[in-house]
Amino acid sequence: MKLICISCPMGCELTVDNKLAVTGNQCARGVTYAKSETTNPMRIVTAVLRLTGGSTISVRTTKPVPKKLMDAVLREILALKLSSAIHGQILISNVLKTDADVIVTSY
DSSP, X not given: OEEEOOSSTTOOEEEEOTTOOEESOSSHHHHHHHHHHHHSOEEOOEEEEEOTTSOEEEEEESSOEEGGGHHHHHHHXXXXXXXXXXXXXXXXXXXXXXXXXXXXXXX
């Protein structure tokens, strides 16, 4: 599998074989990234949520969640019905038992 590392600004072109051996990395972070990306990819989830008054807020998870749960996390976020929110407010604690909270990032 070929990947572009996003752990640092170098953007190394990584190759990961069947035994999870990584080549092409310029630093140790590339190995960690490649192994994680091939075995259990994780992503920060971001979304825009419409409030009942018509305005919108931006929200995100406080830490990466498994990529396979992204759609489910988005469904949880979009099911929220809010009339107001404040920056930093936790909207969902421990969303889908991922240990990540969903917080307001702008309003």
